[in-house]
Amino acid sequence: MQSQSVLVDLRNFLNGLSGSPSTSKNKTEVDSTEVVKTATNLLKNFPAAREAVLFYFCQVIDDSIKLHLTQSQAQNDNPAAKKRLADKEDAVALIHEALSSLIKWNPKGWAPIISTWSLRLLGQMSSYHASHLQLGRTDRGLNDTLQVWLACPATRMLIDLTTQSLEDLNQSETGACINALLETSVEHSPHFDWVVAHIGGCFPHTVVTRILACGLQDFILYGTESGNISPKLNSVVGILAHLSFSHATNIQKAVLDLFLTSCTDMTEQHTAVVPYLLQLSSLSQDLLDIIVEQGVKAINPDTIPSFTQQATIWTSKYFSGREALVNLMVQQVVRCRQGGLAIVNVLLQYGARLQATFPREVASEFLEMLLNEAAQLVQASGRVMPSDVPFLQSLQPHVSNLCQMLLTHDSWQQGSVLRLLTLMALLQGPAVSNHVITLLLQKKDPLKIVSLIRSYLKSVQGLHSQVVNTSVHEALTFQGRNLENTLLNVLQLVKLEQVEEIGAEVKCKFQSALNANLDFFPGLFFQDGQIPHLAVKLLNSIRLPDVIHPRLVAKLSYSSVPHFFTVLSMRGEGNKKEAQKILATLSSYPNGQALILRLLMQGVFSEEWKPLFGAETQPQKNPKASSSTSLLMQNRNFCSSVTLPQRHSSVFHAGIIGNGIRNRHLANIKAENSNDCNAEEVRSHTNLLLDTLSQCCSYNPGGMTQLSLLLVEIVSPDVMFNGLIWPDEEFTKVTVERDLHVRRFVQDNVIVWDLLNLLAQNRPALCYCSVLLRALLATLLSHWANCQERQAKDSRDSLEMTCKLIELMATGQLLPPPLSYLSEIICHVSPHEVHVLLKDVWAFMRDNVPTPALFGANERPSPGLWRDLSDFKMDPRYTERLRLIMLANIASVGHLYPRFLAPDQD
């Protein structure tokens, strides 16, 4: 009968314990493996004996552990002890086998019992032997302890049983095991930590979820008692904090799940979740970070209504009112080290004006309190380290996101973020404020940005005085669209500064900041889009420092002159004026003027810009012809022909046949179709240029002289005979080639006449150009000498040039009356007569060297010097022929006669 065998087993078991176990001293002497076998039978067949059997197993395991420890510490080779240990270990193995088969067979029933039992036993063993373990070393780490315990077969068996139980159970059935884990951990911490660590590491998800759930149960039971925190909750926190190092993602997920399930209904299970998590977060910094981060994730339009419903329960049941709850939450959030941005985001999102009243008020109130709390911490007496306010510190990497938030239309959001950024700047130093302003400067929408920047500056300028300088510096280093925005914004700021010059609230000046960062500007002139124009505007609007390093002046000049020409080629008056202004300003610096004038002159005659001023472009050489030309053939041609001295080809090079005037004319007609500069534009360009030049020259009396020397340098092909003195007329035969070159240059670049006119008006600058005048006159002389027309006016171009030249010299006060009036009569006389008259002019110039020394201070109220010609008595030598010619043509020029040759001269 089975019942009999059960009773026999029972008796055997009780006898095997050698009498009353409480009194026995020598139970180790009994063959424990036999008893264990009986015990396992009882465990299966005699449920009433379960507790007793497990109790007995405890003793066996305890003995085994003790033996193991003494053995391992003593390191002795006592064979008796070894045998005892081996016996015990056999017994332990039997126990393991029995229990593990039970778990396997019916996990639902046995696993909770066995795991609870083994965990309690582990707890007892760990704390009992803790002092033992410590003997060897002063401070064992967790891993070390783990190693020692896992080396012991008995404890490893217990751990194995626990993990097996957890493995075999469903997720939802592990509650009892985890509860036991928690309770034991409460009782035996910290000696029990290694078990928790090991099991938690094996089943992070299960352990974390269940531990949270068990803690929640405990919280529901005891949480309402304010003040003291139950040891179980402490243990929950301890374990989770421990696991948060290696299994943070599991905890995060579990917490989020908890949040999300909590808002499904209003049962106590669910309403307690948020207060519970708040409680947890107040106990551990690591958990705080996770909980806050996940909590924020859980807030969305779907969950808000149910959280709201629950809130009334929270405040009435778990906290002493709404304020206490909000205060606690604010305290927690200020302490958290992660997810600050998400919090701010959510609060801003729900606090926005367009939200419904309900979440808006809560969110705005909360944010307000949060900011106040942070402000209090920041402004606390004593030195505040950034790490003292983790919330603000966590936002530091997200300054750019916060700046983006500033750009909303919602004034409340703007104000809040601004305050937040101010606090961060105060806490973390100028780096933040620099960053903020730099970022803001790069945003579009100047009006908004300007007010934002100014209000931000008002709050941080007290501490960070260099902030504007640094951030302007940084903002200017960026390229592209941002740079354009930056310039626009700075421009607005500078304008505002200039309006409220005195008594301004904002002490940090963008003007001075720009002055400190002038180095960047030359680079800006070559950017695309509006940037160069803006840069110029900006430079014009600030007051440049009195002294600029010459190198910088040079850089600026080299960049602003091309910009000037570029602007000329575009439409729009404003930019042109600005470009002109900057050139003028730069000219006021020493060595600036010379450079700018030179660059301007070079530009005017450069291939690139000269079309702007009506210059004749060189006809494009036919690329086909030139490419098909064989160099060899050309060389042979040269070799075959004999170059004779004194022939045309050897005297001067008059160009290539086929590229002559006719072709050039044709090319011009063609080009006119595409030419973008009509006469009007050319006029306006020229005027602007002349205006610019005279402005540039105005800072220095020698400016015009310089200009004329430059002109000579550019127009004249060489440096010989560039002096002021007019040689004998015969000498023109020597300089004929050069003269022709000058003439052609002048013909091509009509601007030269304008320039000369300018110089003529600014006496005595024209004197320095006498070489040019001479060259022109020489060519005209030879023209009129050979002219075959009946009347001079039939040769229109030359006549016009002659007139221009005479008028020019008259304006420059190089020719006194009546020679200065010649242009009025030459259209009425014959070419020969013109030739004769011009010869007289030459003779006059040869005899009266045009030197600046002739010019004296001006008595009249006009700029420049003045050559006093009132007492000048014209030698009749130069006018005799004039008189005869006039007499010969008295019919047509008679009315001019009295003016040319006053009666007293006769």
Added chain:
Amino acid sequence: MAIACSPQPDLHRILRRLDFPQSAKEALACLEQLCLPLAHTRPPTSKQLDYIGEIIDEFVFCEIDHKGARRKRLNPLQELQLLEVLLGYFAAGEDKVILNTVFMMLFTPPHTPSPSPSPSPSGFARADVFTPGTATVTLSDRMRILARLVSAAVASHNLAVLNCTGVWMQQLGCLSQHSLNLSRVFIEDYFVLNTPQSTISSPTSYLEQLPQLAPHFASCFLTAAAELYGGIDGNRSTYIPPPMCLLYTIVNWTMPYTTDFKSTTPTPKRKHSNDIGLLLWPDYLNGALKLLLIPAIPVKLEKAKETKSAWNENSYYSQLHSSLLESMQERSVLQSQQQLLQAEVISPRHLVALVRGLQESCAKNNSNNEKIQLSLDRLAQSVQVAQSSGCLYGNTHELMQALRTLPYNRLLDIVVRRYS
């Protein structure tokens, strides 16, 4: 006789000389002597009772020492020794009445029904109840030993103990907290932990014969178990299905067809109706009805379970249902003979409470339409049979009103129309 009439301090002295298990053995023998007169004739005086109580406290359960101060509680091994002594004593006893008296003396329940603090007002939190290993946690020492004793008695086939327990349970009430606690331990030991003795695969297991061997205990246990698992009264949040083997065993016990000894020996039911079961029967019916209806609603058959086991479970419930109807039908046969005794077989009030609970469950689980219909079908059939067999005694008006509030079910509709 002398000992019984004039308590002698000598007895204490003699017993104190002995060591623990031996002393308990001797004390039991003395107890029998002391109880002898009480069992048959006079009611005991309070002095006698105190004396007996002292002996029990000091020598059997070792709860106090010789000065009357509390001692440390026995360790599990000592408890096991005590169990062995008790089993031996009851197995050897002959006079049923004496044994019963001693049993009652030994296990007079403490006045507070539940000595340890318990979170829920109804005695225990439901979620805890069915976690294995927790059944004995909240019990007082003596109740725990009693529970173990019952468990041990089943294991060692000790009928005397089981019979005494049946009487004990009936005296205290099958639905009393003590009986429920006892049943919990029993369920945990034999159905939750499912030790090899009670596996479904062994048909001749001792458990299956329990109704024949210890009918009193079996019927008390049935009633208590039905109450434990059939909780529908609303305040218990989550439904916990009974263990499969418990269900199986109950079905086995109550099915008239499965047992081939129906013709020769009285089935458990007959036994009930004949001598002792009558008082318990309505409670059991009620509980069984709950047991039957509830699982159909939230049916938490997890996906992990194979369809076969789901099918099994369903078939158990069907069998249970069938046996329930069958037994109610049999009522009608017996009606003429024992009219008075069965006057209140099922109270409509109980059914109303049950219907209300059902309604709440329906409201909570509106997704599981098929299951609700099944449950309503069963309810309708039960009401129909109960009405026709006369099991339902009393004013049924309220019941019909309540039935109308349930979700629509064709059969139920017909039944309600017919009887209202």
